[in-house]
Amino acid sequence: MLAPSTARATTLSNEFIVLAVDENGVLYPVKTNTALFTKHAPDVDEVIVDYVQGYLGDAAAAIAADGEQGVGGEDPVEDLIRPMLEDAGSSEASVTELCAQFSQMLAALAESAGAQKKPTLAKLAAPVNMAAQLAQINKATKASQIGTTDLAHIKGRQVASQVDVKKLRKAEARIAAKMEKRGSKSRYEASKLIRENTLDDNDLLMRVNPILDYTSTRDKIKDVKVDNFDISFSGKRILTNASVHLVYGRRYGLIGRNGIGKSTLLRNIAHRELAVPTYISILFVEQEMTGDDTTALQSVLKADLFREQLLRDEASINEELRRLDAPEPLDSRGEVMSKHEIEIKRSEMGDRLNGIMSKLQDIEADKAEAKAGEILSGLGFSAADFGRPTKAFSGGWRMRLSLARALFCRPDLLLLDEPTNMLDIPAVVWLERYLRTWTSTLLVVSHDREFLDEVATDIIHQHSEQLDQYRGNFKSFWATREERRKNQIREYEAQMEYRAHLQDFIDRWRYNANRAAQAQMKIKILEKLPVLEKPEDDKVVTFTFPNPDKISPPVLYMSDVTFGYSPERKILENVNIDMQMDARVAIVGPNGAGKTTLLKLLIGKLDPTGGMVHRHGRLRIAYFSQHHVDQLDVSLTAVGQLKAMFPGNTDEEYRRHLGAFGISGMTGLQEIRTLSGGQKSRVTFAGLAVQQPHFLVLDEPTNHLDMESIDALTNALKQFQGGVVIVSHDERFIDSVCTEMWVCASGKVTRFAGEGIKDYKRMICPEAAQAYGAAAPPPGGQQPRDEPGKDGQPKDDQPGHRRSTANPLPNSGQGRKESLLPETGPLSPIGISLFLLTAGGILYYFTAVKRRVREDRARARARVESTGKAEVGGPYELIDENGCTVTDKTFRGRFVLVYFGFCHCPDICPDELDKIGDALELLDRAPETKDAVQPVFITCDPQRDSPEAIREYLKQFHPKFVGLTGSIEQVRAACKAYRVYFSKPPKVAENQDYLVDHSIFSYFMDPDGQFVDVYGKDKTAPEMAASITAYIAQFRAAGRELGQ
Known part of the structure; x- marks a missing residue:
């Protein structure tokens, strides 16, 4: 029976869409071709390609069934597919070409389907008894007239069944509502891929x-x-399997790293x-x-919208009442209303108006403008x-x-x-x-x-992929989280120790006849223990700016600078600023006061309309714009962006700068459009570092960073030995980095005389002073500015020791030193006694704990000294990625950092090799450690890791890596020499993927091939580099030099 339909479906299919027929004769798509996407829009995500293919397939099936293209005037290509492809980042030309192809295919399909659906004359396959059909119709008609249904075809006899019309209508209404809900859900799920x-x-x-x-x-x-x-x-x-509970009336702060999905959760x-x-x-x-x-x-x-609707209804009713007050008002039919009709209508309108006025009063509509x-x-x-x-x-x-x-x-x-x-x-x-x-x-x-x-x-x-909820503000969360984490670590370590104890007992006595029963009991206990996951270590984020060479003062100053975009509108007037290499300045003030304009005058992007800006001839200034994301080419990779902005360096150099800001490994090779806002900011910071500036001028640098990245930026700026000028609204960031604040307001730039950002908040907002429990500080005092002398230096200035200065706020009362906090009365004797008692108890407790810890460490040290230290390292013979034989003696004369892993490792090995690469980059920055360490990767999976595979794998981490493999016996001997544990699944089919369990350590060996230290997952790249630097210094202090 399906043969004709199948033939029709095959006829209606084309090179993009293939249709088939199910058992009910309904057409459905079975295949769509991706060649058009590959040709015209290769960058479109696979998710969107799959969605467009599915949608076009459904549209094609509907066209084949109905013979018409589009329903209710809708065009599926222009109304849905074009906006989706444009939002996916495809070029306008590519989108236009693709949509034209799709429209042509669907139009051809509709034309073919319409032609086949035209009625044609055909010979009946069998004669039809019209009299029998007429009798059946008459019988059904009689049954319908008395509200019955003919069920004879079911039970073989005439049965009258009464139909409850009300129940039938309710059931139909429920079905219609359910179908509408299902349809709206489907439409909304489709809208997930479209920004409305x-x-x-x-x-x-x-x-x-x-x-x-x-x-x-x-x-x-x-x-x-x-x-x-x-x-x-x-x-x-x-x-994944997350839960959220928001209690009405409470205020929730949602926090997490950049790119973790916070905005996506809000959008959902x-x-x-x-x-x-x-x-x-x-x-x-x-x-x-x-x-x-x-x-x-x-x-x-x-x-x-509710208030607007009520106001519109009020205006409409008032207009209707005015119409009723006319001499001869007309009704909806155009006839003159009678007096009785007018009274009924006026009463109805009055009741509606009273209801509306009541609601307007409830929402306090009269106070809306205020x-x-x-x-x-x-x-x-x-x-x-x-x-x-x-x-x-x-x-x-x-x-x-x-x-x-x-x-x-x-x-x-x-x-x-x-x-x-x-x-x-x-x-x-x-x-x-x-x-x-x-x-x-x-x-x-x-x-x-x-x-x-x-x-x-x-x-x-x-x-x-989880949501954890905490009561209290951020400070409470941080304290609670740290305590919870410590408890989780204690619980995990205690269970691991207990598990090891049980396993040791089982391994020792399992085959002893006298202890076999006890061993079996221990096995049951071990099996029933809950499996605890190891608490995650917080990933440490580090930023590093290169320190500049020193330049002599004066470095950067403004003298009577005035600027305005027109003579009538002056943004800044008579600004005097002097900054040296140790400047740590925050510029604050209301929006529109000229803070960004001041920064652009400092860096030379704008020229003053009056006065002078002096910059040292060798001064390099790097500028971080508030709108830096818009200045990035999202089609480039992070490495490509730096290369385009600052040509002339090697890819290694660009990756080194990116690695200093957490853009390492494959992240540096991703297109910028795929990076989060915080990662884009890190790329911009890496661009600043490439310039090796003397001054960093940063306009709202924390806007897109998560808390860990802000902490990393704070530490990097503290260690930076050049000048720093910041515009920011982040209080903690300003207080941590800056030593002084300038206020930009009313066209003036003045130095703030208070003690930090909280004092400034108290001054600008008296309510904030009450919130902080202190009075607002005095505004500050006027100081004469320093005029430049004949040699260009300010008068009464000692070169190299001058701090940045600006005009202080007027009426500061300079010379007075007033306390910002109100004085408090003396403590009561009871309070002093309780304080001393509590302090004494705490002191005793920590003294006892410290003594006990010291004793435990002494006992542990004695055990180590009594048992000795196992030797790590030894002779091995392997082959490198070029097929050459390599032994442990090949690297004599150099420090060696050895890591055992395998190329198919999904996460651990790439992270550890990335860390080793970052540590090597840090070491190569210092002349005394440059090229002093040879990194070596030894595979634990020689069956899959060929020399060619290892060569390609190591390219993404560091160019100095040497990859080694060999026979299974050779690799096993090398692992044994380094005390490396590894285990492969016992039975693995050919071409089946599998994981290799192995130790996660990096072994540091000296030039004589002797074991020096081992670094685990808990060591960061900077910590590893610092440790290696210390060992190399000890080596050289002993009068030894590295071999060539």
Whole structure:
């Protein structure tokens, strides 16, 4: 029976789509060709290719069945596939060519299907009894007239069954609702691959929040609890079997490393891809709002869609009441209404108007403009800005408008992604204070510890595809997490020790007749022990800037500098600044005050309209722009980006600079578009390091970095021996790096006389002073600036010892030293007694613990000395990647770092070899350790790791690596000499993949072939390099030199 349909399906198929028919005669796609993608869009992700192929296949099946292309005027190629390919990063020409090909194929398919569906005359295969069919129809008609159904064909006799029409309609309604829900779900799942840029903010808000009247949901439970869900993005698993519980009214901070998937989680919640009840309103501030002619104040007011709807209804009813007051009002049919009809209509309209006014009163609609103005003012908008059209604002200010709209809406669940990135310190202070009074649920992603300490009541830590929740702010989370981690390590180590004890007993007495029963009991105990996973070690992130050569002062100064983009609008006026090589300066002030302009004047990107900027002739300045991501070519790799920006160096040199900022291994060879925001920032930092600058000028460098990377940047800047100038809103970062602050405001640049960023916050925001428990500091005092002398140096300056200076704030009261904290009264005698008692107990406890630890170490040392140390290393004979014989004597005269592994290792070996490569790069920077260490890789899997495979494998780590292999016996002998454990699965079929279990150590051998030290997974590259440097120094201190 299926033969004709199959033939038709084959006819309708083409070189891209092949259709088949199922047992019910329904067409479905069985194959689609990827050649077009390979030809026109080779860079499109496989996930999108699979989705487009599936969608085109379904569309082709529908066309083949109906004979028509598109339903309801929809074009599947232009409406869905084109936006998807454009968002995937394909060029416009490639997308146009692909879409044209797809449209032609579907059109040809529709034409062929339409031709085949035309009715044609055909001879009947058998005669038809029309009289019998007519009798059957009459019988069914009679049954339908009395509300019965003919079931004779089922039971062989006439049976009348009464149909409940109401139940039938309810069942049909349930089925229709279920089908609609299923259809909407399918459509929404498809939208996961498309960014809905075609929707404006209000349309997207309405789509996500179908219930407009939020006053009707006040009595409902608004907690969000979702258990056991998975999230993936671009084929990468973000969360596995995770759970989240958000209690209404609490404020949650979501933290985690760059690229871990925090924004993806927020997006899934915002789009209701997780099971969030529909009566809970959600708003996600993800991107800047679209600018138009609407004023800033009106754009915030219009964000409350419920209020806008009520106002429209009120205006409509008032208009209707005015119409009824006309002499002869007409009804909907155009006829004059009677007096009675007018009264009924007026009463109906009055009742509706009273209901609307009641709701407007409930939401305090009369105070809406004042609330909107308060929010805009707090985020830095001036009164003049309220009336400016939104299209006149820059991207950063439109992002603030998006935040203002969200705060004004007050949704049940507010989702914020790095809200402080575009804010200055005054706006951050205001936002902290505003969010502390937030009454609904808040989930915010932020890297700013101070902000989280002020705002968050709970912390959610995203890591290892899981979500861990902690009560308290960030400080509480950090302390609790560290304590929890210590407990996990203790529990794990205790169980491992217990397991080893049991296994040792079993191995010793399993075959002893007298102890066999006890051994069996121990085996059962061992089997029942819960399996504990080893707690993950926090990956240490390190940044390194090369130290510059010294230059003599004056290094960099401004004298009476004035700048304006027009004569009428001066941004800065009479600025005087002097900076030396030890400068550590933070520039703070409100947005728009000229901080970035000041930085561009310092580095020479802008020329002053008045005054002078002096830079030392040999001064090199590296500049980190706030918009650095936009300056990267996303089609290049990280190495390619540095090569394009700073040509002339080798790939090794570029990779060394990238490795100094955590971009190592294959990450440096990925396209920049695949990197996270934090990794893109690291590439930019590596570009700064290539320039070997004397001064680092950084504009908001922490915006895209996670907390670990901010700590790494802080440490790198502390160790950097050049000058540092920073514009940032991160309080902890400023306090950790900078020794002085300059305030840029009202066209002036003045030095702040307080003691850090908290004093500045107290000064600009009196409410912050109360929050910190101290009075605001005095603003500062005026000091005469230092005029340059004849030789170019400032007067009364000692060369090489002068700190950076700027105009101090006026009226600072210089010379006075006032305490910023209020004085406290004397402690009571009871308090002093309790303090002394507690301190004495703590002192006794730690003294006893210290003594016990010292005794344990002495006993352990005695055991080692009594048993001696096993020899590591020894003779071996292997072959290298070129097929040449290599023995342990080949490397005599050089220090050797030996690592045992295998090329098919998925993660451990690449990480360890990356670490060795990073350590070698650190060693090669110093002349005394350059080329002093030979890295050697010995495979534990000689069956698969041929010399050619090893050569290709080691290319990605470090060019100095020597790879060795050999026969199974030769490799086993080398492993035995180095006390290396390795184990391969006993029975492995040919071409079957498998893993080799092996020790994870790097063995450091001296030039005589003697064992020196061993480095495990816990050692970082800098620690390994420091240890090796010390050993080499000891070697040379003994009067010995390395052989050539």
